[in-house]
Amino acid sequence: MKLMPTCNEAVEMMSKSMDMELTTVERVGLKLHAFLCIHCKKYWDQILMVRDAVRQAVEKQESEESTCSLKPLPEQRKAELKALINNSLST
């Protein structure tokens, strides 16, 4: 069994390691590959950066600090929803 994974295998393991536990063999092989291969090292840094950026964007939207450039609920739908609510309150 070879220890050094290919680039293809290495990037699969990088993603896998973000969602579940790797085996010891996988972990060692991945570390070794990332140490020797600049492309895969860069890839790893960047997918971690993307994970972080997604979380920050979600936090920003949830804290209402910003609208995250998303459009508001269309006025027409708002009017429909209000009518719907008033209707069921009066019955």
Place this chain on the structure above:
Amino acid sequence: MPNQNETSNSPKPVETNPETWVDEYGDYLYRYALMRVRDPNQAEDLVQETLLAALKARKNFAGQSTVKTWLVGILKHKIIDFFRKNSREKLVDPSDNSDVELNDFFDKNKQWLPNAVPNDFPNPTQAIENEEFTTALLSCLEKLPPRTAEAFSLREMEDMSSEEICNILDITPNNFWVMMHRARIALRKCLENSWLNQNK
């Protein structure tokens, strides 16, 4: 013991007036849904389902949280139900050719193809500040196969475990990590393109 009556245990029922919900929380709920399902019509429908469910259940709203937190909690369930329904119905668009082709990234020897090698991209902090990042992210997610995008949303936006997601999407752990890998490799590439082009 003069204070005993004042520290009564029964909490005052908190009134929330449903007539104000649309104006107060409509945009917030809509953006919350839009970020996760991306389709505007679907996001509108989810807001409607949420408000109607809240209307029915408002007697149960005990005021332990804010009205907004309570409504978001209902919306989250509606979004998960929507994803679950999609996968139960095996909703596959026949015109959907958006599957991520891993052969576009690696050669026969499993090395990076020259045009797939990761380029530098700018630190996203600035893009998040400028709100460019969300726009780019949502349009990149739109290019993924729908269930792959759903798996990504649940994992990275809702921070759910792989077990929970496999259950909702009715997939095996093996399906799940392959989907996530495809999502990440395609998103990274797509974000690289949109940032590099924007920041040229």
